[in-house]
Amino acid sequence: MEKASLKSERSVAIDCLRAVSIIWVLLYHFVPLQVFNRGTFGVLLFFIISGYCIAFSAESSQSAWHFYAKRLGRLLPALIVCGFLTTLFKRLAPDLVEPGRGLEWVHYAYTIVALPTLNVLQINYKLPDGAYWSLQVEFQFYVFCFLMIALGLKQRLLALLCAVTIFRTVTTSTDFYTSNDFFPFFIAGMSVAALVRGRTREAILGISVAFSVELYHLIFHVKQPSVPIEMYRSLLLWCGTAAAYLAARYDHLLPRAFHPLAFIGVISYPLYLIHQDVGTMILQRAHVGRESTADLLFRAFVLPAFLISIAWLVYALVERRTIKPLTALLANSRAWLCQWQPASAIRASHAAERPGDVARRDFPVG
Template sequence: MRFASRGELDGGLVAVQSARRPAPRLRVLDGLRLVAALMVVFYHYVALRGGWGADPARVFPTAGLLARYGWLGVETFFLISGFVICMSTWGRTLGDFVVSRASRIYPAYWVAVLVTAAVITLWPDVRTVKGWDSVLTNLTMLQQGIGVWDVDGVYWTLFIELKFYVLFAIVVATGVTYRKCVAFCGVWTVLSATAPTVDDKLLTLWVMPLFSPYFIAGIAFYLMHRFRPTALLWGIVAVSLLLGLHGIPKRMHDNVDGAAAIWPATLIVVGIFGVMALIALGTFDRVQWGWLTTAGALTYPLYLIHQYIGMTIIHALRGRVAAPLLVAGVALAMLGAAWLLHHCVERPLGRRMRNALRRGMEEMRRHSAGPAAVPAGLPVRQEPRAYEKAEPDRVG
């Protein structure tokens, strides 16, 4: 009879800890995503002059003091994205990742681009279309990379998100593991810290020094949640927080007109990191309110359509409806439009796109497997059924 060694017992314990029971859905993340979206909506509707045609400080002398920091909702999105992307790619192939992301971000985006372009073409009070060739280019979501004007002001953040997907795809392609995620965070942090001093535009374009700390911290927070907190992971989070705070003055300069205190932005960022730490530690695991999932589903379509369409409505009604009531009404209208976009476009079109892309990935895998994978005498076009039985769908 052979007894297990201490090393085998420790290894088994680590395996058990790593393969924890399926965790309940982190619904609090859905709620936090909506909060981040509403922060951005509040900033656009209250702190910017676009819809009001006047200094917003005169329209909202008190609310404007808080709304001017609503752009930090973008940083919150990036922090959540690092957490969620790391979580959703665990155990998946690169093909799964590509199919999942493309079918998630493009359907609602395509409709939002066309609807926004139509609105600002018919009512060019806040923004005008700079040619429909630019609108068509926007449908790729790559317009930032080739210097083409964004149909809506929020779309610049989508290109940042796409670049994160490309970078993390390197990890996904080799198989997502704890060690690879930590290495990825370390290398990206080093590159982000050195990019501003080497004055390399290509490096800066890809490592994104202003925003990388949020993605990196999100990945570290997920590793804490999946496994357990360690000094190494807390160190990654701490360095990311400090680098994120270092970029706040630049972000303030880009988003706030006139003099404004930096300390509120610092407190907001620290607070957001604190909330994510509590999520990572499992503090909110028991929060399972169903409406939070609905809130999370509305976040992306709301983000896509709210800015120029909402500002155009505000501009049209600004002299006939009290400003606070108008902002609240337009925000609710945009939430309603987001619900329609989610149910009528995002879900059905996303499902069809996912199925089509999955079939394309299966076809590519089948024809890349080599002759040995095809039984002798079997016509090539009969392979998909055999492949489907041997290679079950792994795209969620």
């Protein structure tokens, strides 16, 4: 018997962890102080949280496509809007764009297709923002879960992820970096979910694999330019796993004073999408340096506050209004299309079906 039922989609404590992650990343990109020089570790904390949440999402999904429809419904609205805004700003003020960060509209448009499909067409393209690299890793994790669910292996998702990660780790050259280097963080998050649900043996296995693979990376000096592998990264994995467990287990004990921080977590996804290149352009336009106290205060407070306001607008006007309808639309795409077919076409289609096909007209609600 599981000790915990499925969690609701919103958890104040988990949202607080998301807030810590995004604030960490913002300070890394904008405040040139030594104390923030490992801000990309905030992305690794995001991966742990993602693993935790995806475990529940997979369990509640009625099918593989239902699972992926929920992922697309969650990620696409903010991605489309924030990618559009970033591209627009770059096209309007190319002189503020860092060298090599310029962008054509066609690259923005293809990003919307390439990320969910893992660039199946193998087209060379530029991401709208430098921070989008983590979405490429996230979608690889989602596609793996999609395939396992499609094969009827949903109940073995964590064990299979562990097995694939171990296999890819020991069969890949230490000089060849892949997204597999980040999978221990997803495994750790899924293990926390298993622990919360009372699957102790499964959780211990997953955590053991996550920590062991990361230790393998450390011992054999695996190359990873996005987030260099070092002892501090392993420490982040251990502390992040513990923090995710505490957030999941003791969410109900969190004082209301943490709710403002949790709000930053709620809008963390659009904030992450819009912050890096747009923030750098704002600093260029405002001629903000890196030395004076006034410059540091602008970078640490004024700029993040402005970016938070943009992210809040994206959340309030787009995300909150479109996530559920888009998810339902994608999960029930055939049923939705049938609503727009002429009645005669629907009758003809039904008449052409064999008797055994009739049962296949019904689709699960998203």
